[in-house]
Amino acid sequence: xxxxxxxxxxxxxxxxxxxxxxxxxxxxxxxxxxxxxxxxxxxxxxxxxxxxxxxxxxxxxxxxxxxxxxxxxxxxxxxxxxxxxxxxxxxxxxxxxxxxxxxxxxxxxxxxxxxxxxxxxxxxxxxxxxxxxxxxxxxxxxxxxxxxxxxxxxxxxxxxxxxxxxxxxxxxxxxxxxxxxxxxxxxxxxxxxxxxxxxxxxxxxxxxxxxxxxxxxxxxxxxxxxxxxxxxx
Amino acid sequence: xxxxxxxxxxxxxxxxxxxxxxxxxxxxxxxxxxxxxxxxxxxxxxxxxxxxxxxxxxxxxxxxxxxxxxxxxxxxxxxxxxxxxxxxxxxxxxxxxxxxxxxxxxxxxxxxxxxxxxxxxxxxxxxxxxxxxxxxxxxxxxxxxxxxxxxxxxxxxxxxxxxxxxxxxxxxxxxxxxxxxxxxxxxxxxxxxxxxxxxxxxxxxxxxxxxxxxxxxxxxxxxxxxxxxxxxxxxxx
Numbered sequence: 001x002x003x004x005x006x007x008x009x010x011x012x013x014x015x016x017x018x019x020x021x022x023x024x025x026x027x028x029x030x031x032x033x034x035x036x037x038x039x040x041x042x043x044x045x046x047x048x049x050x051x052x053x054x055x056x057x058x059x060x061x062x063x064x065x066x067x068x069x070x071x072x073x074x075x076x077x078x079x080x081x082x083x084x085x086x087x088x089x090x091x092x093x094x095x096x097x098x099x100x101x102x103x104x105x106x107x108x109x110x111x112x113x114x115x116x117x118x119x120x121x122x123x124x125x126x127x128x129x130x131x132x133x134x135x136x137x138x139x140x141x142x143x144x145x146x147x148x149x150x151x152x153x154x155x156x157x158x159x160x161x162x163x164x165x166x167x168x169x170x171x172x173x174x175x176x177x178x179x180x181x182x183x184x185x186x187x188x189x190x191x192x193x194x195x196x197x198x199x200x201x202x203x204x205x206x207x208x209x210x211x212x213x214x215x216x217x218x219x220x221x222x223x224x225x226x227x228x229x230x231x232x233x
Numbered sequence: 234x235x236x237x238x239x240x241x242x243x244x245x246x247x248x249x250x251x252x253x254x255x256x257x258x259x260x261x262x263x264x265x266x267x268x269x270x271x272x273x274x275x276x277x278x279x280x281x282x283x284x285x286x287x288x289x290x291x292x293x294x295x296x297x298x299x300x301x302x303x304x305x306x307x308x309x310x311x312x313x314x315x316x317x318x319x320x321x322x323x324x325x326x327x328x329x330x331x332x333x334x335x336x337x338x339x340x341x342x343x344x345x346x347x348x349x350x351x352x353x354x355x356x357x358x359x360x361x362x363x364x365x366x367x368x369x370x371x372x373x374x375x376x377x378x379x380x381x382x383x384x385x386x387x388x389x390x391x392x393x394x395x396x397x398x399x400x401x402x403x404x405x406x407x408x409x410x411x412x413x414x415x416x417x418x419x420x421x422x423x424x425x426x427x428x429x430x431x432x433x434x435x436x437x438x439x440x441x442x443x444x445x446x447x448x449x450x451x452x453x454x455x456x457x458x459x460x461x462x463x464x465x466x467x468x469x470x
Contacts, residue, residue: 148386200369212377213393
């Protein structure tokens with residue numbers, strides 16, 4: 001499923017195993033729980049890195065699981081995915097997706113919900129497959145995409161059905177850096193996380209700035225505004 | 234403080250101080266001076282463009298924290314309200330605006346630059362820096378609305394969520410600036426030239442104002458809402 005470890009003072013949430021890491025309610029709940037734990041202990045850490053074993057960051061929603069009871073399970077997965085995106089956007093410290101494999105559809109959107117994206121360039125691509133598969137994206141989920149994708153490239157990303165390797169993703173601003181291997185990708189993410197640790201990038205102020213920078217996503221994902229900070233005045 | 238001069242149809246508002254090293258910190262006196270200058274431009278029948286620039290080393294290092302610190306309980310809200318009013322005034326002014334940033338621009342002054350239609354900056358003169366995260370301070374909603382309206386997502390993230398200090402060249406690459414120039418004289422000259430080009434289009438001023446407000450909807454309205462600012466307990470003036 002997923003493992004949560006701490007290296008130096010950085011949380012690393014890893015989707016384990018060599019499967020496709022497709023999202024079904026149980027899997028998403030395990031990630032949401034890990035995120036809740038990280039939030040409770042955010043004061044002790046400098047960042048969270050979310051990464052994966054194997055060839056897939058995430059290949060999207062678990063369509064196979066959904067097919068067994070289509071109507072009910074589609075609703076359940078849809079609702080839970082919004083909850084997952086809200087959890088990522090509510091993290092009280094910087095979030096870095098170390099994308100070490102394919103990130104397709106919901107997997108791509110999950111990566112976009114993070115503050116930073118680092119990606120391996122030896123294999124794997126970002127792919128918004130919905131247009132090819134014929135799936136619609138609800139406004140709540142769309143708000144994450146439009147918050148994070150440069151408007152110059154939004155049409156192509158949403159309607160072009162293209163597969164972006166790390167280099168192309170970097171050119172289009174979909175990721176922040178590309179690296180030669182999974183180890184290098186994770187290493188780069190750790191270096192950046194250490195840099196964050198030296199500054200005040202955490203807590204209610206950081207969360208407030210993130211939600212203030214992306215208020216449409218905050219609203220559509222149902223994230224309630226941060227509580228008023230006590231003043232010493 | 235500021236001076237206002239007129240060159241043909243272009244007004245030039247210059248942030249000035251006591252000497253070269255003056256940080257042009259924004260306090261009620263400076264805000265009032267700027268407001269008066271804007272009023273004059275607004276009401277001038279043949280004004281067709283406005284350039285905002287600075288003398289000395291710095292564009293402006295932001296709001297006057299020393300002045301606020303003497304009585305933070307009331308002065309912080311006074312300054313922030315005046316800052317929001319100033320930013321809204323620039324969004325509402327009825328001529329095209331060009332910022333000639335010839336020195337470091339921090340926080341409120343950075344927002345002032347963003348409130349202009351065009352931004353030119355002198356390479357090597359200093360950095361653009363939204364320092365709030367580093368100080369552990371929230372950014373009021375209206376100001377965030379302005380910042381969001383002018384920056385692409387990844388740049389927005391770097392500016393607000395990473396408090397990146399950007400020199401002119403980097404800021405240009407991130408789409409924050411429209412031009413980068415070798416020295417201060419060239420920067421102002423280019424800004425004035427750009428302002429003259431815009432002035433020569435002969436646009437209806439009220440139509441231009443309406444277009445700007447429609448292009449960046451909700452920004453002026455959000456700046457009009459002044460919410461009392463809560464300074465985090467951990468912050469020290």
